[in-house]
Each structure stands twice: as C-alpha cells, then as structure tokens.
Amino acid sequence: MSEKPIIELRDVAKSFGTVKALNGINANIREGEFFSLLGPSGCGKTTLLRMIAGFEDPSGGEIVIDGKSMRGIPANRRPTNMVFQSYAIFPHLSVAENVAYGLKRKKLPKTEVTDEVNKALSMVDLSGYGGRAAHELSGGQRQRVALARALVMRPKVVLLDEPLSALDKKLREQMQVELRQLQQSIGITFILVTHDQEEALIMSDRIAVMFEGDIAQIDSPEGLYRHPVSKRVASFIGVMNFLDARTTGQSDAGVSLDIPALGKVTVPASHVPDGLDANSVESVGVRPEMLTILFDERETAEAVAKGVVTSTSYYGDMTYYSVALNETKAPVTLSMRNTAGRSVLPAGSEVRVGWGAESIVLFE
Amino acid sequence: MRPGRAKKLWNWLAVYAFLYMVFLYAPVILLPLFAFNESTIIAFPLSGFTTEWFTVLVNNDALARSVENSLFVAVTTAVVSTLLGACAARAAARYRFPGQKGVIGFIMLPLVLPEIIVAVALLVVLMQLGFSLSLWTVIAGHILICMPYSIAILSSAFQGLDRNLEEASFDLGETNWGTFKRVIFPLVLPGVISSLLITFTISLDEFIIAFFLTGTDATLPVYIWSQLRFPSKLPSIMALGTILLVLSIILLILAEWFRQRSAKRQGVEAAAGGFI
Ligand SMILES: Nc1ncnc2c1ncn2[C@@H]1O[C@H](COP(=O)(O)OP(=O)(O)OP(=O)(O)O)[C@@H](O)[C@H]1O
Ligand SMILES: [Mg+2]
Numbered sequence: 153m154s155e156k157p158i159i160e161l162r163d164v165a166k167s168f169g170t171v172k173a174l175n176g177i178n179a180n181i182r183e184g185e186f187f188s189l190l191g192p193s194g195c196g197k198t199t200l201l202r203m204i205a206g207f208e209d210p211s212g213g214e215i216v217i218d219g220k221s222m223r224g225i226p227a228n229r230r231p232t233n234m235v236f237q238s239y240a241i242f243p244h245l246s247v248a249e250n251v252a253y254g255l256k257r258k259k260l261p262k263t264e265v266t267d268e269v270n271k272a273l274s275m276v277d278l279s280g281y282g283g284r285a286a287h288e289l290s291g292g293q294r295q296r297v298a299l300a301r302a303l304v305m306r307p308k309v310v311l312l313d314e315p316l317s318a319l320d321k322k323l324r325e326q327m328q329v330e331l332r333q334l335q336q337s338i339g340i341t342f343i344l345v346t347h348d349q350e351e352a353l354i355m356s357d358r359i360a361v362m363f364e365g366d367i368a369q370i371d372s373p374e375g376l377y378r379h380p381v382s383k384r385v386a387s388f389i390g391v392m393n394f395l396d397a398r399t400t401g402q403s404d405a406g407v408s409l410d411i412p413a414l415g416k417v418t419v420p421a422s423h424v425p426d427g428l429d430a431n432s433v434e435s436v437g438v439r440p441e442m443l444t445i446l447f448d449e450r451e452t453a454e455a456v457a458k459g460v461v462t463s464t465s466y467y468g469d470m471t472y473y474s475v476a477l478n479e480t481k482a483p484v485t486l487s488m489r490n491t492a493g494r495s496v497l498p499a500g501s502e503v504r505v506g507w508g509a510e511s512i513v514l515f516e
Numbered sequence: 517m518r519p520g521r522a523k524k525l526w527n528w529l530a531v532y533a534f535l536y537m538v539f540l541y542a543p544v545i546l547l548p549l550f551a552f553n554e555s556t557i558i559a560f561p562l563s564g565f566t567t568e569w570f571t572v573l574v575n576n577d578a579l580a581r582s583v584e585n586s587l588f589v590a591v592t593t594a595v596v597s598t599l600l601g602a603c604a605a606r607a608a609a610r611y612r613f614p615g616q617k618g619v620i621g622f623i624m625l626p627l628v629l630p631e632i633i634v635a636v637a638l639l640v641v642l643m644q645l646g647f648s649l650s651l652w653t654v655i656a657g658h659i660l661i662c663m664p665y666s667i668a669i670l671s672s673a674f675q676g677l678d679r680n681l682e683e684a685s686f687d688l689g690e691t692n693w694g695t696f697k698r699v700i701f702p703l704v705l706p707g708v709i710s711s712l713l714i715t716f717t718i719s720l721d722e723f724i725i726a727f728f729l730t731g732t733d734a735t736l737p738v739y740i741w742s743q744l745r746f747p748s749k750l751p752s753i754m755a756l757g758t759i760l761l762v763l764s765i766i767l768l769i770l771a772e773w774f775r776q777r778s779a780k781r782q783g784v785e786a787a788a789g790g791f792i
Contacts, residue, residue: 207683227686234687240680244702253698254688305688 158183158308158341159204163213166199173199175365176213181309181343186335188344188352191362192388197345200362201311204343206230218308233302235312239294241286247273247297248282254305272304275334292323299331309341316351328354349389353377361385379425383437383515392437392513393484402430407514411436413477413484414457417509424514432516442511443486445473446504447494453506459484461501471496475505547761551754558750569755579756582739586720589651589735593658594716600659601666601711602674602704608667609674620667627664634660635728642729649731657725662715669714669775673707706774713771717764736760 157180166174173196181187189197202208204215206227215222217231233254242250251269260268273279276296281289289297295315302310315331316324332355335342346352352359353373360370369381380386383394401408406420407430424430444453459477471490474483486505490496497503554564573579607613608620626634638657647653677700685695723737730738740756743749 205687207687227683228689228691232687234684236680236684238678238680240678240684242681242684242699253685254690256698257689257694301684301688 156183157181157216158218159343160216161200161204161213162216164200164203164210164215165212166196166203166208167211173365174210177367179360179367179370181341182358184339184341185357186332186342186344186355188346188356188359189362190346190349190352190359190388193347194364195362196365197347197362198313201234201313201343201345204309205232205234205311231308232311233305233307233309235295235298235302235310235315237314237317239298239315239318241289241294241297241301243286245286246282247278247284247286247289250286250297251282251300251304253301268304269300272300275303275338276300277330291319292327295319295327299334303338303340307340309343310335311343311345313345314347315344317346317348324351331355353389361388363388377439378513380437380513381425383435386437386513386515391440391485393440393443393486394435394437394515395484397433397436399430399433406509407433409433409436409512409514411512413480413482414438414507415455415478417455417512419509419512419514423510423512428514429516430514433514435515437513437515438484438507438511440472440485440487442507443475443484444506445475445486445488445497446506451504451506454508455506457505457507459503459505461497461499461503463499464496466496473497473503475503477505544761547754548758550751551758553751553754556748556751558754569751570759572752573755573759576752578734579739582734582736585651585733586736589654589658589726590716590719592655593662593719594712596655597659597662597666597715598670598708598711601663601670602708604663604667605670605674608671609677610679623667624664626661631661631722631724635725638725639728649729651730651733651735653729653731654726654735657729658719658722661722661725662718665718666711666715669711670704670707672775673704677703706777710771710775713767713774717767717771721760721764 159179159181161177161179161181164174164177165172177200189200191197199208203210204217204222206222206225206229222230242253245253248269251272252265255265255268269282270279273282276299278293278296278300281293281297286294286297295318298315299310316327319327328351331342344352344355353376356373358370358372359376361368361376363384369376369385371379376385376389380389380392383392386392387394395411395413397409397411399407400410400416404421406418407424407428408416408418410416446453446456457477459475462474462476462483464474465472469490470487472485472487474485476483549562550558551569552565552567553562554566554568555562604620604623608616635657638653638660642649642653681699681703682695685699686692690698721737722735723741726735726738727741734742736756740753743753
C-alpha cells in the first residue's frame with residue numbers, strides 16, 4: 153500500500169432537486185487500500201460511490217482518479233468496476249459469459265479471454281463453475297461471480313455497494329474474511345459501502361464515517377475505535393459509555409478532570425486530541441472493555457471505583473455488566489471475558505471496578 | 517353442509533362446465549367436420565369424405581389476393597404496434613413523467629371500447645380529412661386495437677428488467693447501443709416475439725374495422741363474409757376456416773411459450789400476466 157492517492161475527492165457535492173445528499177466531501181483514497189464508507193441509512197454512501205463509478209454527476213466539486221479528472225467521463229470509460237448490491241448477474245448468460253462480458257470490447261484473442269476468465273474464476277474460488285447458468289448459483293456464488301466479473305477488467309478501483317448484505321450471518325462473516333484476503337493478495341484498491349460497523353472494522357485499512365452527507369472522521373479501524381472525534385462517531389462504532397466530567401486544570405502533563413462516576417484523573421497529553429478546548433469538555437467516553445471488575449480482593453488497577461451491579465447480560469464468551477459507579481444514577485456498561493471458575497455476579501453485588509487514565513476519551 | 521349436498525352441488529357444477537365447453541367448442545368442431553364433408557349443404561347427416569373443398573381454395577384468385585392483403589396488413593400491424601408498444605412499455609417501466617397514468621390509460625382504452633365504435637369513428641375522421649380508404653387505413657385501425665395487447669405483454673418484459681443490469685453492462689465498458697444489443701434486447705426478445713405473434717393473429721382475423729376501413733382490397737375475413745351469400749361456396753369457406761383455426765392455435769401456443777420463457781429467464785413467476 154502506498155501513500156499515493158488513487159482517488160481524490162475535492163469538495164464533491166450532490167443535490168437531488170432540493171434534497172442535499174452530499175455537502176462537499178474531501179478525501180484521498182490511497183492506492184491499494186481497503187477503504188470503507190460507513191454510515192447510517194441515507195447518509196449518502198451509495199450516492200458517493202455511484203459518483204465515483206460515473207453513474208451520477210456531482211453537482212459540485214471534482215473527482216480525480218489516478219491523476220485524471222473524471223469530469224465528463226462516463227462510467228464505461230472509467231478505470232473502476234462495481235459489484236452491485238443485487239449482483240446484477242446477466243440472467244441470460246452463463247457464469248463464464250458473465251465474467252467475459254467486459255473483455256469483449258477489449259478485442260482479445262479467444263484463448264486469452266478463456267485464460268483470463270478461468271484465472272478470475274479461480275481467484276474467487278469458482279473454478280469449474282463457468283458453464284453454470286446464473287439461476288443455478290447460490291447467493292454467495294453470485295456474489296463471487298460479480299466480483300470475478302469486476303476483477304477480470306483489471307480496474308484501478310473496485311467499488312462494492314453493500315455486497316454482503318444479502319447473505320446470511322455465517323456466510324457473511326466468511327465472505328468478509330475472504331474478501332479482505334483477496335484484496336490484500338491482488339493489491340487492487342477496494343471501496344466498500346456498508347452500514348455495518350463491525351464489517352467495516354474487520355475488513356478495512358481505513359474507514360470514512362459519514363453522517364447526513366458529511367464525512368465525520370477518516371481513520372484506521374483502531375484509530376476510529378480508540379480516538380473517535382465526536383460522541384456521534386463514538387456511539388456509532390462499538391459501545392461507548394458517556395460520563396459527565398468537569399475540567400479542573402490543564403498543563404503540559406495533560407488535562408485534569410473530575411469525573412463523578414470514576415474519580416479524579418489527569419489524561420496524559422498524548423491522549424488529548426489536537427486543538428481540543430479543554431475547558432469545553434463536558435463529558436468523557438470509556439469503552440466497556442476498558443473497565444474491569446476486580447474479582448479478587450488483592451487485585452489492583454491504576455485507579456479503582458466502587459459500584460453496584462444493576463443487571464447482567466450473558467453472551468457465552470463474555471458477560472456484560474451494568475454497574476452504578478460511585479452512587480451515580482446512570483449505570484455504565486462493562487464487559488468481562490468469562491473464565492473457568494468464575495461465575496456471573498448477581499445483580500446487587502458490590503464490586504470494585506479498575507480503570508486507567510489512558511482509556512478516557514475526551515469530547516468537546 | 518352435509519356431504520351428500522356437497523356432492524350434489526359438485527354434480528351441477530360438472531354439468532355446467534360440460535355445457536359451457538359444448539357451447540364454446542362445438543361450433544368450432546363443426547368447422548373441420550363440414551370442411552371434409554362431400555355435400556354442398558351444411559347439414560347432418562354427413563354424406564362422405566372429400567378434400568375437394570381444399571383444392572377449390574387453391575385455385576381461387578380472389579381468395580389468394582385477400583390472403584396476400586391480410587398478410588400484408590397483419591405483418592405491418594404486428595411490426596409497428598410491437599415497435600410502438602416497446603417504446604411505451606420501456607417509458608412506463610423506466611421513467612416517471614407527469615400525466616403518465618392518464619397517457620397509458622388512454623392507450624389501453626381500445627381494449628374495452630367496442631370495435632364498432634372505433635371503426636365508425638375512424639371512418640368518419642378519415643373521410644373528413646379526405647383520406648381515401650385503402651389497406652393503410654385498415655392498418656392504422658388495427659394498430660390502434662393491437663397496441664394495448666403489445667403494451668401489456670411488453671410491459672411485463674421491461675418491468676422485469678433490473679436497472680442494475682444496464683448499469684453493470686455500462687460499467688463493464690459497454691456503450692448504450694452495445695448494452696441494448698447484448699443485455700436489454702436478449703432479455704425482452706421472448707416478449708417481443710410473443711407480442712408480434714399475438715398482434716399478428718388479432719389483425720389477421722379482425723373483421724369489423726377491416727370491413728369499415730378497407731377500400732377495394734378485401735382482407736381475408738372481409739372476403740369470407742362476402743362469400744357467405746353464395747351457398748355453394750359454404751363448404752370451401754369451412755375449409756378455409758379450418759386452416760385459419762389451426763394456424764391461429766399454433767400461433768397462440770407459440771406466443772404463450774415465448775412469454776413464459778421470457779418470464780422464466782428473468783426469474784419471474786410464469787403465471788403472472790398471461791393471456792392464455
Ligand atoms: N435518485 C435520487 N433522487 C432523489 N433523492 C435521492 C436519490 N438518490 C438518493 N437520494 C437521497 O439522497 C440521500 C442519500 O442517499 P444514498 O442512497 O446515498 O444513501 P445511503 O447512505 O446509501 O443509504 P442506505 O444505507 O440506505 O443505502 C437520501 O436522502 C436519499 O433519499
Ligand atoms: Mg445505499
């Protein structure tokens with residue numbers, strides 16, 4: 153993966169009549185990366201993807217692919233290929249004919265077309281399926297054919313609009329891993345549209361989180377999870393506890409806070425977002441797995457708060473506890489891995505909860 | 517309801533169904549029966565087997581001309597109404613425009629309008645405009661009544677067409693024309709053939725409009741009607757009717773077969789939207 157942008161989005165905006173779908177998107181997508189557009193329904197993900205593909209024209213701004221402006225260039229002359237949500241497999245053609253569809257215009261010799269098709273089919277694990285009719289395929293197989301049909305064109309960028317949403321949970325999880333591995337082995341840039349945050353975290357090198365026609369944050373999965381820029385991003389990605397807080401001081405060492413639920417703390421400067429106005433901090437976030445129940449009397453942590461279990465949810469490998477800390481009303485959620493010889497605590501149990509300054513996320 | 521009563525009801529229903537079939541198809545069966553009957557009088561008892569009436573047909577110039585006229589009218593009608601029907605069906609399936617429902621409704625109206633009204637109205641208008649009657653005026657009338665059928669058949673073909681298929685083709689480097697040739701046309705082709713066959717059949721045996729709007733050139737049904745005045749010609753008319761009957765049945769079966777194949781290709785329930 154290089155730092156060189158394969159796609160540059162400059163102030164890309166789109167309106168449908170009076171509906172503003174996108175308000176001026178700026179982003180660089182790097183060559184060879186797996187980039188996801190993540191956001192709730194109606195935030196404009198599909199619209200952005202379709203504009204990159206060339207199915208819609210931006211009402212403002214510019215899309216640059218591989219250094220060339222795409223203004224006025226229709227979809228059939230762009231170095232992008234799309235995997236549709238419905239897969240759009242041509243029903244009157246066989247699997248091999250579907251994959252070969254785009255090669256026809258390249259005027260390759262017949263043997264070469266056959267070679268390319270076979271290569272693409274083996275890439276998606278469908279060797280030997282070339283002669284099948286479209287309606288003889290399962291959902292997962294159709295998805296692979298759609299992918300092979302795009303890959304055989306050797307595009308600079310593959311665009312995928314919720315390609316896994318039609319599959320059942322098990323198959324979806326399997327395809328997430330496969331798709332990611334395939335992308336890494338061939339090194340082509342993938343742009344994936346999804347509203348499933350877990351899917352985006354598992355598959356992507358970087359994720360753009362979108363809300364209502366704007367990009368709220370672009371970061372790696374870990375960056376997004378650990379350092380969300382806003383409460384909205386934080387609650388969209390995973391589970392986040394929001395706690396009231398008050399700034400008591402600021403120095404080179406960091407920001408000192410009084411968090412009623414947890415106690416007093418100084419968040420180290422390295423964990424304070426650049427340009428944050430410390431005095432405007434009204435709440436902080438902490439992930440469930442960053443809080444630990446200290447089951448053993450002798451166990452200690454960087455800091456400890458006292459609390460009472462109000463309810464529990466058992467997930468097999470994990471147990472989620474709701475705990476009211478330091479006699480505050482709103483309980484926090486914390487997760488503990490279940491281990492042998494440790495049973496789930498009943499509601500009403502008094503517990504000690506360990507936590508640390510570095511797990512605290514500051515929000516303006 | 518007691519089982520005995522239910523059984524009685526079923527019996528009555530069976531009788532009803534039987535009588536219905538007799539009234540519907542008995543006259544049709546009479547046609548070939550008398551076509552092969554030796555006597556010139558159309559009455560029972562049958563006298564003997566002959567194929568004479570069919571040979572009479574072959575040597576009849578006026579009949580040959582009317583067959584020619586009818587084929588010309590039917591083929592032209594089928595091609596034009598299918599072409600126009602395809603445009604309308606495509607527009608209805610793909611685009612939304614103001615007054616769309618009204619426009620489509622108007623095009624479908626001849627389906628429920630009595631043909632005699634269409635025929636008389638057209639005649640009056642054409643005369644007022646100073647057109648002379650010819651096969652072309654018949655064709656115009658036939659297109660009018662065939663359009664609803666071709667739109668209905670082609671609508672289901674175009675509606676079943678997934679928009680993404682066109683985009684996928686375009687995305688894979690194909691042009692608009694190439695997309696039409698390689699994706700749209702093959703997928704709606706069975707519908708097109710089915711529409712051609714049905715409109716051809718409708719036009720071929722249409723009488724009222726042809727009778728009102730034709731000039732000196734008679735179409736086949738008009739010719740047949742004119743011959744009914746001569747009792748001696750009746751048996752050969754029966755023979756002609758037999759041939760037409762067989763042809764019509766073959767055409768309609770073909771049309772339905774193509775329509776179902778089209779539906780199957782697109783994964784749609786074949787039972788929906790059929791005429792037969
Ligand atoms: N062709 C269109 N005409 C009018 N409005 C449109 C059109 N396409 C999209 N929109 C509007 O633009 C906004 C963004 O739509 P878009 O399809 O990009 O959302 P999305 O993020 O892909 O949502 P989802 O997850 O539901 O697919 C929505 O408010 C939608 O109603
Ligand atoms: Mg979408």
